[in-house]
Amino acid sequence: MYYFDYASTTKPSPKILDLYLKLSNDIFFHPDDTNKSGKLMNEAKNIILSSLQLNNTYDVVFTSGGTEANNLAIIGYAHNFTSKKHFITSSYEHSSVYSSFKYLEKQGHEVTYLKINKDGLVDLEQLEASLQANTVLVSIMAVNNEIGSINNSQQIKMIINNYNSKIVYMSDVVQAVSKVEYDYTNLDIMTISGHKLYAPKGIGAVVYKKEIILKNTIFGGAQQDGIRPGTICPIASVTLAYALKLEMANLKQTISHTTKLVNTFVDFIENSSKAHLNVTPMGPVVSVNFTTKALSESLIAVLNNMDIYASTRSACSKKLNVRSRTLQSIGLSNDQIDKSMRFSFSHNTTVEELNYLIQKLEHVLEIY
C-alpha cells in the first residue's frame, strides 16, 4: 500500500498497539481517582501537558475524538453565557468547529467568520477589526486540514490581548501536533485527536487553562469532574498521551524528513503542465488541482486501483456533497475545487513510496 493520506488518519504504531494490549490485560478498572485506571488517566494528562510544553495551569479532559473535543471546547465554553455573545472563527475550520458555531448562531449568539488570504492564512487585520466588547471566544485552527497552512498563534494571541486579554483563544490543533512546530503556550483551549498521531481512533482531548470553565455538552455521571460524563477508555487515553510524547520527541527529525519529501513532490507538481499547487505548502500537506478532463473523485479511484491512497478533501466533509469551504475560501474556482486532491506525508513515508506516486501520477495525468 502506498499511503499519502496521513492528514486523514494514521496507522497505530506497533509500540502503541503493544502498550494497548499489555495495559488492556492488566488494568480494566472503571477509571476514578482511587484506582489504577484513574492513576493511568492522570499520568496520561501529565504526559500530554509536558509534551505540549504546558505547565500545570492547564488541565485535560478526554473525549471520544477531535469532533467531540471541538464541540465541548466551543459549546461547553459558550454555555457559560446566558446573554447574547460574539464569537470569532475562520471560514475554513474543520466541520466540527464550523458546525458548533452554526449551532451557537441558532442559539442566538453572533459569529464572525474570518476570511482567508491567498496564502491560506486567516486574515489577521479582519480579526483585529472584528473584536468587539461582547466577544468571548476566538477559535482559529493551528493548521488547516485540507491545505496545511499554519496560523501563527503568537500573532493571534497578541491581537486578542491588545484588545482584551480576557477573550479566550481556542485552537483546533489536531493537524499541528506531531507534524509542525507550534507554540501551544499561546492557547487557552486546544483540541487533539489520537488517530492523527498513531494512536487508535476513538480518543481525543481538550486541553484547557484551569481557570476556564467548560460545561458538559452530554449528560450523565460525574466522570472527569462532570465535564465529560461517560466512561472514557483509560487505556486509549494513555495511548493518545504516549503517542503524542513519542511524536513530539521526534518532531525535528519528522519535519526534516517530510520537508524533503514535500520539496521533491512540489518540484514534480511545478514541472507538470497538468498540476498546480493550490497554496504553497507550509508543512507535510500538499494541496493540488489538476487541469484534467476527469474530476479528482475519478482520479482518486484510478490511483486506488494502483494501491495509492490520497484524498480529494477532508474526509469529514465528503458525504455532505458540498464543495470544500477551505478551497472556496482561498479563492479557487468550482472547477479547480472539483479537480483538487490532497497528499499528506509523514515520517513513515519513504522516498521509494514517493517515487512510485510521482511515476504513477505522471502516467495518470498523461491519460486523463
Place this chain on the structure above:
Amino acid sequence: MHYILVRYGELTLKGKNRNVFERQLLKNIKSQLKPFDLNIHKDRNRIYIDEVATEKVEDVRARLKLIPGIHSFAVAKVCDNDLDTIKKVALEQYDTEHPEFKVVVKRIWKGYDLLSNDVERQVGAHILINNDGLPGMKVKIKKPEQEVKIEIHEDKAYVFARHEQGMGGLPIGTAGRAVVLLSGGIDSPVAAIEAMKRGLRVTCFHFSSPPYTNEKAFEKVKDLTKELQKYDRSIKLYDFHVADLQIALNRNCKDSLQVVLLRRMMMRICDRFMDELGAGAIVTGENLAQVASQTLGNMTIVNSTVDRLILRPLLTYDKYQIIELAKKYNTYDISIRPFEDCCVLFLPKSPATNAKLSVVLEEETKLEYNNMVEEVEYDVFNATDLEATDSLLENYLD
C-alpha cells in the same frame, strides 16, 4: 553573564556567633545551588555568586528565594566597562516601577579614566533623559526607591538591579534540629517551614494506619515533604504505622479520649527517636482552640507525656493567615486534596475538649503501650526516594 550579590539581614545583629551563622548560610546556599556548578564565596558582609549564565538566572533566583537567612539579593549584569556600555546596561536594569533613584558608582579599579562622581552624573542623566515623562521620575540622594549600583573593575563592570526580597529569618541548621509532625493538613507543613525559617533543621514524622488509611493520603504527605525539601534537600520523612496502636486504644479506652490518647502515643514515638536524630524539639501545626485536641487543657495533657520541648509556631494565627502562608509556600493545593489521614480513623463521636489528666492516665494503664511504641514499624524516605517515579505506565514501557 550575571553576577549575584546576596545580603543577609538579621544575621548582622548576632554578636560573636555571627561567623557561625554566615558560614552556615554560605554552606546552605552552596548546597541549594549545587546543580548549577557556580563559584560562590563571601567577604565580610556579602555572599557573591559569580558568572551565572543568562539561562540559569531565573532558576537561581527562584532557589535563592527559598533559602532562610537571605535578606535580599540583587542580580547584576556583567558588561564591558566603557561608559557607553555602562549607560546602556544601567538603563536596562533601571526599574521603572520604582522611579525615584540614584546612581552609586564604586571604582574597584582606580585606574579608570573617569571619577566615580562623573560616572554617576553621566549615567543618572542618561536614565533621566530616556525616561522623560515617567511619573514620579527623579533623582533622590536620600532614601531613593532604588539604587542603580555600578562596580567598575579593570576588565568589566557590574550593574545591579533593584534588590529582591529573600525569605529572611535564619539559616537552616543554626538553631539545631526538630521533629515536625506532618499530618497532610494545611497547618503542619506551614509550621515546618516557619520552623525552618527560624534556623531549625527538621525531620518529618507522619503517622499512618495501613491498611486502614488511603494510600492517596500518604501521597499527599510525600508531596508535601517534597515541597519542604525545596528549602532543605536533606529532610527525611518517617512514616510510622500506628494501626495496631489505634485499634488497641479503640478497644480498651474511652471513646471521647481517643484523640488525646493517640497524640500522647505520637509524642512517645517522637521521644523514642529524637536522641538518635539529635532533635531538641517537637514542632506541631497546632493552633489554639482550632479542634478538640488543641485546647489549653488537652495541650497540657499532651505536653506532659514526654519531657520534651514542643513548639507550636502557628499557635495564635488566624486560620486565614495560615491559609495565606500555605498558598505562599505552595503547600495549600496539596493539603486540600480530599484524603484523610490516620486521625480520622476511629474518630470519636464527641471528643473530650478538656480531658482530665488523671482519667487519661487511668485509661493508659489499660494497655501495654510501651512495647507497641518500642516496636512500631516505620519507613524512611529521603529526597531521592520521594523523587523516584511511581509511574504505573513506566512498568509497561520498554
